[in-house]
Amino acid sequence: MQQPPSPHxxxxxxxxxxxxxxxxxxxxxxxxxxxxxxxxxxxxTQVLVAQQERIRTIATAAKTSVSIxxxxxxxxxxxxxxxxxxxxxxxxxxxxxGIAMRCGLNDGKIxxxxxxxxxxxxxxAVIRLLGKDTFPYASIADSDTVSVGDTCYTxxxxxxxxxxxxxxxxAGIVSGVHRYQFPAGTxxxxxxxxxxxxxxxxxxxxxxxxxxxxxxIGINGRASFEKRGRINVGAGYAISANQVxxxxxxxxxGHLADHATLAATVATSADGRVVVSDILESxxxxxxxxxxxxxxxxxxxxxxxxxxSFKNILGTLPAGWRIPVIYRREGRPxxxxxELAGVHTPAMLNELMAGRRGKPSAQNKPDNKPKPNxxxxxxxxxxxxxxxxxxxxxxxxxxxxxxxxxxxxxQTLEQRKLSLENxxxxxxxxxxxxxxxxxxxxxxxxxxxxxxxxxxxxxEQAVADAGLxxxxxxxxxxxxxxxxxxxxxMWRRLLLKGSKNLGGRMTYWGQQPLYSTTTTxxxxxxxxxxxxxxxxxxxxxxxxxxxxxxxxxxxxxxCDLYFKGLGDRGPYWQPTHLTVTNDGGRFATFIFDVGT
Amino acid sequence: MxxxxxxxxxxxxxxLELFVTLAVAVLAxxxxxxxxxxxxxxxxxxxxxxxxxxxAGGIRGLESYQTGILVSSSGHIIxxxxxxxxxxxxxxxxxxxxRYTASLVGVDLRRELAVLKIDGDDLPYFKxxxxxxxxxxxxxxxxxxxxxGVAVGDERVSVQHGVIAAQVPLRARRGSHEAAYxxxxxxxxxxxxxxxxxxxxxxxxxxxxxGMLGKELRSSQNATWLSYAIPAxxxxxxxxxxxxxxxxxxxxxxxxxxxxxxxxxxxxxVPDLLNLTPPFVEAVTRDTLAADSGLQIDDLVVAIGNRTVxxxxxxxxxxxxxxxxxxxxxxxxRNGSIVLIDLGLIPSIAEPIRKR
Numbered sequence: 001m002q003q004p005p006s007p008h009x010x011x012x013x014x015x016x017x018x019x020x021x022x023x024x025x026x027x028x029x030x031x032x033x034x035x036x037x038x039x040x041x042x043x044x045t046q047v048l049v050a051q052q053e054r055i056r057t058i059a060t061a062a063k064t065s066v067s068i069x070x071x072x073x074x075x076x077x078x079x080x081x082x083x084x085x086x087x088x089x090x091x092x093x094x095x096x097x098g099i100a101m102r103c104g105l106n107d108g109k110i111x112x113x114x115x116x117x118x119x120x121x122x123x124x125a126v127i128r129l130l131g132k133d134t135f136p137y138a139s140i141a142d143s144d145t146v147s148v149g150d151t152c153y154t155x156x157x158x159x160x161x162x163x164x165x166x167x168x169x170x171a172g173i174v175s176g177v178h179r180y181q182f183p184a185g186t187x188x189x190x191x192x193x194x195x196x197x198x199x200x201x202x203x204x205x206x207x208x209x210x211x212x213x214x215x216x217i218g219i220n221g222r223a224s225f226e227k228r229g230r231i232n233v234g235a236g237y238a239i240s241a242n243q244v245x246x247x248x249x250x251x252x253x254g255h256l257a258d259h260a261t262l263a264a265t266v267a268t269s270a271d272g273r274v275v276v277s278d279i280l281e282s283x284x285x286x287x288x289x290x291x292x293x294x295x296x297x298x299x300x301x302x303x304x305x306x307x308x309s310f311k312n313i314l315g316t317l318p319a320g321w322r323i324p325v326i327y328r329r330e331g332r333p334x335x336x337x338x339e340l341a342g343v344h345t346p347a348m349l350n351e352l353m354a355g356r357r358g359k360p361s362a363q364n365k366p367d368n369k370p371k372p373n374x375x376x377x378x379x380x381x382x383x384x385x386x387x388x389x390x391x392x393x394x395x396x397x398x399x400x401x402x403x404x405x406x407x408x409x410x411q412t413l414e415q416r417k418l419s420l421e422n423x424x425x426x427x428x429x430x431x432x433x434x435x436x437x438x439x440x441x442x443x444x445x446x447x448x449x450x451x452x453x454x455x456x457x458x459x460e461q462a463v464a465d466a467g468l469x470x471x472x473x474x475x476x477x478x479x480x481x482x483x484x485x486x487x488x489x490m491w492r493r494l495l496l497k498g499s500k501n502l503g504g505r506m507t508y509w510g511q512q513p514l515y516s517t518t519t520t521x522x523x524x525x526x527x528x529x530x531x532x533x534x535x536x537x538x539x540x541x542x543x544x545x546x547x548x549x550x551x552x553x554x555x556x557x558x559c560d561l562y563f564k565g566l567g568d569r570g571p572y573w574q575p576t577h578l579t580v581t582n583d584g585g586r587f588a589t590f591i592f593d594v595g596t
Numbered sequence: 597m598x599x600x601x602x603x604x605x606x607x608x609x610x611x612l613e614l615f616v617t618l619a620v621a622v623l624a625x626x627x628x629x630x631x632x633x634x635x636x637x638x639x640x641x642x643x644x645x646x647x648x649x650x651x652a653g654g655i656r657g658l659e660s661y662q663t664g665i666l667v668s669s670s671g672h673i674i675x676x677x678x679x680x681x682x683x684x685x686x687x688x689x690x691x692x693x694x695r696y697t698a699s700l701v702g703v704d705l706r707r708e709l710a711v712l713k714i715d716g717d718d719l720p721y722f723k724x725x726x727x728x729x730x731x732x733x734x735x736x737x738x739x740x741x742x743x744x745g746v747a748v749g750d751e752r753v754s755v756q757h758g759v760i761a762a763q764v765p766l767r768a769r770r771g772s773h774e775a776a777y778x779x780x781x782x783x784x785x786x787x788x789x790x791x792x793x794x795x796x797x798x799x800x801x802x803x804x805x806x807g808m809l810g811k812e813l814r815s816s817q818n819a820t821w822l823s824y825a826i827p828a829x830x831x832x833x834x835x836x837x838x839x840x841x842x843x844x845x846x847x848x849x850x851x852x853x854x855x856x857x858x859x860x861x862x863x864x865x866v867p868d869l870l871n872l873t874p875p876f877v878e879a880v881t882r883d884t885l886a887a888d889s890g891l892q893i894d895d896l897v898v899a900i901g902n903r904t905v906x907x908x909x910x911x912x913x914x915x916x917x918x919x920x921x922x923x924x925x926x927x928x929x930r931n932g933s934i935v936l937i938d939l940g941l942i943p944s945i946a947e948p949i950r951k952r
Contacts, residue, residue: 147636148640148643148752149635149640150635150636173635173756175754176747176751176752176753176754176755178751179751180748181746197756197786224743224746224790226744226790227812228821232787233787233790234756235743235744235754235790305693306749307749308751
């Protein structure tokens with residue numbers, strides 16, 4: 001189907017429009033020109049300059065526009081975001097099209113494309129175009145800097161008109177920011193989206209929304225339609241570029257992404273505060289201390305002013321992210337870090353991906369075989385060009401790309417890896433605790449030891465493997481840390497051996513923000529699952545493993561390691577600081593002696 | 597009407613719109629205009645003088661929400677007279693999220709305006725003047741409204757851009773109802789007749805208030821949806837009269853349809869009782885175009901011009917698209933064969949329909 005599925009439907013005032021800059025400069029100089037030069041002439045020149053600028057911007061942006069044709073299944077639009085052919089589009093464009101697509105660019109050529117990742121809830125999909133080394137691509141802007149009134153362009157394939165592979169361009173202004181558009185069921189929710197009066201018509205879905213400098217500020221996906229049928233009436237909506245950025249790592253990792261829930265509902269109180277009206281007692285949010293009637297002040301670093309802004313913030317976040325929540329109770333604010341639950345179970349998502357849920361008529365006819373799911377094909381049914389880029393696995397849109405991303409992070413780790421000879425020997429650290437007293441730590445491949453003012457603790461892989469450790473409370477040593485020694489051992493193994501040979505299954509999780517640092521920069525996350533533990537390793541862009549989230553067995557309470565000042569001081573990796581938390585509560589902060 | 601026609605029409609108008617948009621946008625960057633590039637500032641400022649209104653309705657086609665414009669610092673709001681404000685309690689939400697209950701002060705049936713009042717103090721507003729000059733065709737405008745109800749709470753109303761495409765007297769209707777207002781309106785090139793838009797404000801790109809977005813109406817001449825605004829000076833006159841306690845009555849000719857219809861052509865069909873009552877002729881009035889053309893009792897109308905009709909409703913709809921001067925040719929089935937009936941040209945609205 002070419003149509004978007006749903007028929008329904010503190011800003012700065014300075015001129016930041018880059019098109020304006022040359023115009024303003026010219027305007028400035030013309031003021032100082034000697035009299036006699038007619039104003040009309042100046043205006044004419046300035047209009048021409050602005051027009052040339054505009055033509056250049058559109059010409060550049062149009063190169064990144066992808067026209068998706070899916071035969072009888074319709075089609076839509078897309079936009080390239082990296083030179084290696086990754087492109088964004090809508091879930092509702094990809095769903096009927098399937099894993100393999102044919103995509104046109106305005107260079108007049110048609111390229112094979114393969115599905116990479118899917119986010120049915122947020123109506124987003126990543127595909128990859130094949131058959132060229134360097135594709136033109138759009139840079140992703142910060143959509144929070146977009147203001148109402150800003151110039152914008154929609155570029156795409158409305159009504160599938162781009163049969164000559166030349167996309168259609170429509171110019172307009174931003175009509176509204178931070179809009180919320182309700183989902184259909186649990187899918188296709190447009191939270192914190194951009195509203196524009198540039199034309200978004202059926203077929204524009206998945207295409208780019210560009211600002212005046214040609215940077216990508218959103219993905220066009222829906223419009224308000226009413227009495228005139230399915231044509232634009234001046235109100236179209238785009239998924240914000242910032243939401244795209246939140247999900248991009250997960251989608252590039254081949255995942256079937258899910259959106260986040262706080263496992264709590266909120267309501268506006270009589271005095272206009274946003275308060276918790278209900279909360280799931282099995283949730284992480286509850287365990288971290290949030291209760292009914294608490295006032296939510298901040299979510300993921302953003303102010304919660306209304307129920308709508310609560311939904312807007314939450315609707316742009318992926319399940320599994322850990323975010324700071326500030327709530328107020330009896331006048332006192334408290335900050336907690338909550339691991340966000342998913343809106344769906346993996347099985348539900350799988351069904352939704354196939355478009356099978358909510359269609360009881362098909363289930364009522366047991367004789368009818370379920371229709372083949374175009375998003376979970378048999379390998380033999382795929383075109384030869386696509387086969388080697390596809391691997392089917394439950395919970396993923398295309399597991400092949402998880403391997404690609406894992407390999408990429410692996411390479412970053414390799415580059416950062418030490419080449420010293422004695423790195424395989426015992427890693428020894430010493431220093432003092434922030435709370436007072438000194439410590440020593442010894443890390444080996446199969447065992448670890450820590451000496452604290454409270455006593456000495458050990459951890460051994462053999463004991464953990466025997467399954468006795470958990471019962472004896474040995475695994476979680478030192479006591480109260482939730483498994484600090486085990487987590488440190490895993491960290492050391494990853495640094496020495498890389499993501500393979502860790503005695504479990506390593507996958508690429510996607511990206512998550514590093515709230516422990518001063519920025520909310522995103523880091524790649526690797527996830528390890530072994531018979532005795534689960535661990536997530538946060539790898540920054542320099543290849544430092546700067547954060548570890550460690551779960552013993554099937555426990556849902558984590559031991560978290562936050563490293564600061566990581567460097568290759570001495571013969572092995574050493575931070576200046578290490579903070580260990582257990583289920584959100586601080587266990588200790590270790591300050592390392594330099595050069596030990 | 598086939599999908600193809602609709603799509604073609606739409607594409608053509610889109611490319612035209614794109615052309616106009618590009619042309620306008622390029623002009624917009626002209627530094628000689630008073631405050632170039634201040635679309636953001638103008639939008640933000642105007643939005644603080646516009647309110648979201650929520651009242652009665654909610655039935656399809658009759659929205660329960662629209663837009664209002666603050667016209668005094670103490671909380672007078674001017675809006676379009678509609679079913680939405682025909683309500684005991686009208687909720688009014690400002691751009692900063694402040695919520696009020698508005699009461700009805702009075703109405704102007706001629707201009708189809710209503711004035712509401714909220715208990716406010718020191719509110720931002722647009723000052724209306726009966727001497728407001730009319731704006732020229734081609735003036736760039738911004739239209740702010742509560743379209744589709746997408747802005748809620750402290751969200752600003754939506755902003756659309758366009759130009760004044762024409763300034764003409766309004767000849768419009770909703771369904772079979774005529775619009776009462778007969779004065780000049782600004783016709784806009786952007787789609788502003790969406791649910792929730794009525795009562796929205798129209799400002800120039802310099803922020804000058806110039807009009808209020810009208811109701812969701814169709815042209816009575818060609819049945820297309822109209823995007824129009826009532827000029828500021830008309831609003832000022834209406835406002836003054838309402839505030840002075842007058843209830844302005846509609847013009848006396850309001851009820852009289854300006855359209856020709858079947859009856860005025862002399863054609864009486866069998867009672868329309870079903871959804872798809874076939875258009876059988878029950879009677880033909882003497883001395884009318886119908887009688888003259890040879891139309892007979894029991895004829896079944898199957899087409900008008902080259903467009904097939906299958907019901908009385910369909911026939912009326914097709915008829916509604918015709919304008920004075922258009923030829924009317926009916927195809928009727930009589931005794932099993934098709935007979936062409938030529939009723940000649942549609943007389944102009946002002947003329948009597950009866951045969952001269």
